[in-house]
Amino acid sequence: MSVLLQHPGYAEERLRSVTERLPCREAQACTMLALMGEPEQYSYPSIFIYGHRAAGKSYVTQTLLKELELPHIVVSCVECVSAGLLFEQVLMAFFGSSSSASLPRSPSFSDFVRLYRQLCTQLPANQTRYIVLDKAELLRDMDANFLPGFLRLQELVDDNVTVIFLSEIVWDKFRPNTGCFEPLLLHFPNYSKVELQEILAQDCHPSYSPELYSSYINILLGVFYSVCRDLRELRHLAALNFVKFCEPLENGEAKEKDTHKLWRNIEPHLKRAMQTVYLREVSSVQWEQQQTEERETADMRVLSAHDHVELPYYSKFLLIAAYLASYNPARTDRRFFLKHHGKIKKTNFLKKHEKTSNHLLGPKPFPLDRLLAIFYSVVDSRVAPTASVFSQISSLVTLQLLSQVSHDDQLDAPKYKCTVSLDFIRAISRTVGFDIVRYLYDFL
């Protein structure tokens, strides 16, 4: 399966170690090597690599560049909160730490190009320099000339430099409408099940045999492959459950050969872990503690289990009022909250103009007046309009149970939305003995 990478210009043993470190990505590595050519040769100006998360994009690129000792810099675009940071990192990597000192305070792309050219004449590249831009999709949010500029950086600075873009998004979503230099596209496909097995089997526990770990991975993939193909998540799961898997071995109840017994032991645990896959509800540390403490029925202190929020009495009613205001059409307020709401024909009233339920459409914004009007009619005692009632509204906003729709500056008639779920509001209204369903238009 593993074909040794071969390319003139690089030492044999270097290539061998690269091959060893890049399982299941030989084809991609090979293409990249071919694109890069020999170290001294000019390479293609820009390469765009895309593929799903955990498909080995950054890993392959970084390993290649690092192992082959090529001059390179890996910049994560998340980290570059300002453009200057990006330029600084690139310049410092290629021309030494003092090179970025002459960058102006908030540099533009042309500043960067000018400085690069200046420095480049003093220190011309004898090998291709690589700039790797990780999470390149964030480049689109920066200045408009960044992406086109980096795409043809080689031409702009007149140096042997190649820019590699890494992203999870396809190139079509990048292409600026003014047109640009088209990079070479390289796709990293997802790992197949066999490949996942091979990769996961590599990080085996030092105190157990590789075969055991491999069989463990086999079981794990059998359970999880249908729902989760993310290598990182699978690795996390593997690490979480391995201790449990090894328990019979530790206790001496089974030997490494008794695969069936081991499987029977681990299966219920994996089933349980399946319910919380991707959620990371319990941290890895806590999971291990639970496994070791061996409490099958003990309540898992998962994050979502604590979805109960204690609120002051009036805050609860404010929240209920906000929920009603968000999900009931304003014209129905008369019917729900007025004792003598006149003659509204029930059939006429109940005819739903909106075919879809309001709960499917999501919360609607409502003005403060309406919130207070509903609040005063649902709360069972007479409440003075005190300052603290108003301050509770704003504290509900900071708790993100309400959200302010209008702009902060609008003091006059601010608008809000209620962001809590039906289950949440039902739990809240149960604690104050308020039957919210009777007041919801959708459930009439």
Add this chain to the structure above:
Amino acid sequence: MTTTSVSKGCFVFKPSAKVKKRKLDAEDYFTNGSEDCENSKERFRLCQDMLDKMKSETELVQDELNKMILDSLLEFIRKSATSFLSREDDWASHMRASEIPTAALVLGVNVNDHDMTFQSLSDRLQQSVTPFVVSVQAKECTVVRHLLQKVLQRLMGMSVSMNEDEEEGSTDVPQKRVHCSLRALCDWYKTVSKKPSGISPGKKRSSSEMEFPAHPPIILIFKDLEAFSPRVLQDLILICSQYTQELPLLFIFGIATSPSTIQRMLPHSVTSLLCIKLFQSSSCTQHLATVIDKLVLTSQFLFKPSGKVLQVLVGLFLYHDFSVCNFIKGFKLSMLEHFHSQPLSVLCCKKEDALARAERLSHQEVERVRQLPSFMRYVEEQEPQEQVELLTNDEHVKEVCQKLLKSLRKYHKNYFPILRCLHELTASLPKYPLGKQIRELHVTCLERKVWETEEYETALQLLRLLAKDELVSVLHKCIEILNPGKTKKIREALRQLQDFTAKFQQLDACTDSSAVEMHTEGGEGDTASGHSLQKKTDLFHLQKTLLQMKESCRTKKRSPFELLRNQAVEYIDGLVRMHLTPPESQPLYEVCYYTSSGTLRRHLNATPRTSIQTALSHPYYYLQNEALRSEAGAISSAAPDICIAYKLHLECGRLINLYDWLEAYTTVVSAAKSDSPDPSEKGKVDEVRHARFIRAVSELEFLGFVKSTKQKTDHVARLTWGGC
């Protein structure tokens, strides 16, 4: 003041520097406006003493409450810090090398109180785990750049201030603040952790002997997670995760609502970078209970809120904010008010001081004592001769005062242990007839004679039905409560209760032997009645027999246990009647009790709209101008324009015709002149009045009473209804 300037404009005149006012301090404000300066100074001192004492007490309570959760949090942080160091050799920790240890601290919705918790948390962290603790708030960091800037500034700035002696080493890093990146932080961390002398705390904290480990973790505290923008957090976590190999970073999330917020804010790709552990703090109601226990339900603090005041404070807590800090603030305010408004509060101090002070009462103060309602009631109860003495002889009043003060103290010393006992007895009863919380019981006892309430009756009836083991265990608890009591009455009660429990145990011993025969007897009876029931099947006879059986039950001799139980309950009832009398019955209770709940409510629970309406409808209330004093309903022309316009608009419907309004307004205003000499002027409106009217209307619009409408021209819509 004049200027030499020719043009119109605004000119600033600085006050001449000659008259420099002495800045008023708290004491001046306190004594301001009271006739008896010495007295109020004394009260101020007392008040401050008590405030200080209370402050230290609440801090102690706070510390104790947080101790548990903070300790476990510290443990978690220490563990994560050490696992960072030993990462290489452990398989499991190697597998999750890129995860950032995160503590999710669920603190409840009372955001006001969190500051204190975080303060003590970061203090303790800095003392024992690491000097690198940064707390950030959401409002400081709207974009990721600001957040990074804040973090770096606080971390590096602190280290600079810490080792001032070696300035050339690390000061240049924050000075060259070109870019705030984690790379810079990494470099800084390497330089700092290399030389251990750099990290050890400087001169200021040399008292703490704690030595930090070689690589102290960097702890980031997000005080209010909900308020952060998700984007910022995600970016920060993504950035930080790339440096986990070099920086031992640790997050603490302060969560107000529920832990699922984390999942709502952060996508899976981000949460998978965190290793979250959950910490739940104690609920704020529990916290409040402890604070009340320490501040109110104790004879240590002489100042006492009355039932109404306590209800206002607790109501604010339960209905509005859940904030223990605000409760304590309110409590302090009521104390300040008490010392400020009640001249006799000079006697509200330690026993010896109070007695000595009573000795030195001035004539005026003695008069005040005589005017106290509780003292008057006391006088009325005395013999006629004694009454005359009390009303004429100052010296005698002083003596009596001392006696009464002593008995007041004794009352408190007995009151609280018995209150606790009663609560202990009734707290486990079904449906909680006397309230779940001790504060409810306390309020009931303060308000009226508790033994006259229906709830008390039902509670006692339920007590008479308690099973033996329950009763005995509750009695044991009561004994524990009474144990530290020193007064004679309490010792006596303690002895009695111990007696009762001993008797119950004796009963146990002797019934064990007789239980067998009792049981067989009962069994026979049961079967006999069962037989008789089966024989007679018609309804009338059945009813009759049932009645008979009931009768026999009632007349049946009670078992010794039942007798003893009744005795015990009787005794407890007696205790309650003796000690849990409402404080109003105690002479001189005004010295210690603050009763003005209305003032407190006005201060703590402001009603802006009511104030505005009061100001508009009764301008005299605020302006205190005699000309404005008018009977209700009438509209005085001397009132400010806006008040007139407001009163006129109250008489209108939903839509107000502006012209009619103007007419009415001019009529009212011109009524002051009392004469309308020129009939030709009648239809016209004076320009000045017109302008005044328009200003008044626009002011009303600004206050939100009217707004312009498009339904009808020349009309405005009225927005408020009802009110005062």
